[in-house]
Amino acid sequence: MxxxxxxxxxxxxxxxxxxxxxxxxxxxxxxxxxxxxxxxxxxxxxxxxxxxxxxxxxxxxxxxxxxxxxxxxxxxxxxxxxxxxxxxxxxxxxxxxxxxxxxxxxxxxxxxxxxxxxxxxxxxxxxxxxxxxxxGWYTENYTASLPAALQAGALVGSAGEGRISSASRADYAAAAVTVLKEIAAQSSHENRTYELAGDTAYTLADLAAEAGKQVGQSLPFQNLPANEFARILASAGLPEAFATLLADVDLEVEKGALFHEGRALSQLIGRPTTTLSDSVAAALAK
Ligand SMILES: NC(=O)c1ccc[n+]([C@@H]2O[C@H](COP(=O)([O-])OP(=O)(O)OC[C@H]3O[C@@H](n4cnc5c(N)ncnc54)[C@H](OP(=O)(O)O)[C@@H]3O)[C@@H](O)[C@H]2O)c1
Structure with missing residues (x-):
């Protein structure tokens, strides 16, 4: 094929x-x-x-x-x-x-x-x-900002206590490969829709705490109004429209837009999705 x-x-x-x-x-x-x-x-x-x-x-x-x-x-x-x-x-x-x-x-x-x-x-x-x-969301979308957060002394965002069921790009890639291989071998997955998300949800406070633990420094999460968060993203170099989009994503995340408990991703790839701890370690090793 x-x-x-x-x-x-x-x-x-x-x-x-x-x-x-x-x-x-x-x-x-x-x-x-x-x-x-x-x-x-x-x-x-x-x-x-x-x-x-x-x-x-x-x-x-x-x-x-x-x-x-x-x-x-x-x-x-x-x-x-x-x-x-x-x-x-x-x-x-x-x-x-x-x-x-x-x-x-x-x-x-x-x-x-x-x-x-x-x-x-x-x-x-x-x-x-x-x-x-x-x-679902790539964990890397959030972990990418950890080095800057550690330097600034706080992780900022607008997702409040919203729980995020993200997974790594590698997890989503593995799911795509599983599906492609199985389609090629036996015409499976026909007209199917899969909701793919990480196994274990976390909040941005959990993310900050994990990063702080790994480097041995306290890293609080500071929740900000979306316009303030967008302004910080833009001042860090993101195009203004994209900064606003990301801040708006956070507002929806607070309401649960990226939370999912289905576990279809780990079922497809035959292993648990990448842990938050491993994703944080990978981001900090860069
Ligand atoms: N789930 C999430 O959290 C999330 C986050 C961000 C994006 N996404 C979506 O997931 C996709 C893949 O993610 P990613 O991290 O791999 O993004 P990425 O690194 O930005 O890759 C996007 C790919 O699309 C190609 N592309 C863009 N415009 C094209 C065009 N006009 N013709 C042909 N190819 C074009 C790019 O080509 P070049 O290599 O030549 O630039 C690149 O290979 C993104 O494109 C976006 O739709 C998902």
Whole structure:
């Protein structure tokens, strides 16, 4: 079987390619990328596939049996971009499309959910056989700010006591690889939707306490109004719109938007999801 992965030079895509390669399943792995230079070290076949250039997608999906569509990173442009991939898959008679969506995409209060919900609808309307991997938050989204928090003496955010069932990128990549392998081997996971999240939820105060414990210093969590948090993120160099988006995510997190107890992720990957302690250690080792 020919398995193609979009966004293969991204952080999640690289993990998927590496895991699938390591699994030695005998399937052909095709990395779909917009920059061949960035893909030189992937060690698999590479084809150019730019979401903004439908012709490249048509060519890139020729002969492909299964495509993993890793959602694009350009917020606001993703519906037409994903539509172009879905249409190219239809025109190439791709047998199965797997899409990395968002936890509870159809009911989520996160503003990010809208594009995922629309993409899911396009996939269902396309008639393609599909699997929806509704990924929760990456733990790395939060642990990335720990070094700066330790320097500042406090972790700041706006998620209050909200519980976060995040998992590592490696966990979500492992789930994608499991699904791709099983689809290739026995056409499974047909038209299934999985809500994927970490096994053990934590609050931002738990995260701060764990980081403090690991470095032997007290690290309090300070909850801030969203506009103040956004201002701090922007002053740290994030584009203003993205800073506001992240602060708004925190407000929804406080209400439970990233909490999930389903454990479908650990069931799919056959092991517990990465612990908070391991994720914190990985972030602090960087
Ligand atoms: N669950 C979460 O917490 C979370 C957080 C952030 C994002 N996400 C979503 O999950 C996706 C994967 O996460 P990630 O960490 O791997 O993100 P990432 O490192 O930013 O990777 C995004 C990938 O999309 C590719 N891409 C962007 N625009 C493209 C275009 N026009 N044509 C073709 N490829 C394009 C990028 O290509 P280049 O390598 O050439 O840049 C990159 O490979 C993100 O794109 C986003 O949709 C999820």
């Amino acid at each position: 020919k398995i193609a992965i979009t966004g293969a030079t991204g952080q999640l895509g690289r993990l998927v390619v590496a895991d699938l390669k390591a699994a030695n399943t005998g399937n052909d792995i095709i990395a779909l990328v917009r920059s061949a230079d960035k893909a030189a070290d992937l060690g698999v076949n590479v084809r150019i596939a730019n979401y903004d250039e439908p012709d490249t997608l048509l060519t890139a999906l020729a002969g492909v049996d299964i495509v993993l569509l890793i959602s694009g990173s350009e917020i606001g442009k993703r519906v037409p971009q994903h539509r172009a991939v879905i249409e190219a898959a239809q025109q190439n008679d791709v047998k199965h499309i797997v899409y990395t969506s968002l936890l509870n995409a159809d009911s989520s209060t996160l503003s990010l959910a809208a594009e995922h919900k629309q993409t899911e609808a396009l996939i269902k309307e396309s008639g393609l056989t599909y699997t929806l991997l509704r990924n």
